[in-house]
Amino acid sequence: MKEINITTSFTIFENLNELPSDIQDLMNQAVEIRKKAYAPYSKFKVGAALLLDNGKVILGSNQENAAYPSGLCAERTAIFYAGSSYPKAKILKMAITAASDTNQTTAPIPPCGSCRQSIAEYEIKQDTPIEIYFMGEIGEVYKSSSLKNLLPLMFDKKFL
Numbered sequence: 001m002k003e004i005n006i007t008t009s010f011t012i013f014e015n016l017n018e019l020p021s022d023i024q025d026l027m028n029q030a031v032e033i034r035k036k037a038y039a040p041y042s043k044f045k046v047g048a049a050l051l052l053d054n055g056k057v058i059l060g061s062n063q064e065n066a067a068y069p070s071g072l073c074a075e076r077t078a079i080f081y082a083g084s085s086y087p088k089a090k091i092l093k094m095a096i097t098a099a100s101d102t103n104q105t106t107a108p109i110p111p112c113g114s115c116r117q118s119i120a121e122y123e124i125k126q127d128t129p130i131e132i133y134f135m136g137e138i139g140e141v142y143k144s145s146s147l148k149n150l151l152p153l154m155f156d157k158k159f160l
């Protein structure tokens with residue numbers, strides 16, 4: 001029997017103003033698309049903005065459904081759009097923000113497990129890390145230099 005320890009690391013910024021201006025810009029685009037989320041059931045709106053290596057910015061917001069599991073998170077809305085429209089482009093950076101209609105989200109909102117698995121697929125496909133920034137409506141911003149920090153022991157194609 002043996003135990004292993006896996007360490008992951010994040011950089012925490014006190015607020016958006018501490019970030020470089022290109023990331024502030026990307027996050028501001030995530031904020032704008034967040035406002036267009038279709039979230040009548042949860043009232044929890046999420047926006048995601050991806051910067052591709054061809055200079056395009058791809059935006060997505062969560063899209064809910066009366067049959068709840070049929071809805072889709074903002075991150076996957078954006079990443080599947082990027083993957084289908086620009087299959088050869090690499091995703092360099094991803095900014096995520098979430099806000100609730102019922103209370104102010106001050107904690108950074110990380111991507112859910114399914115979104116982490118989907119982002120992992122594209123990071124492995126492109127073979128370069130995706131920088132991920134996430135925040136609530138206000139407050140701290142977490143930066144991960146790669147999806148790997150968010151999904152240790154990930155399942156991927158090498159197991160197939």
Ligand code: THU
Pocket residue numbers: 039042044045046061062063064071072073074075110111112115
């Ligand atoms: N949601 C996202 O868009 N991204 C996540 O990573 C977590 C959750 C959405 C799904 C649903 O529309 C609402 O937030 C509440 O779970």
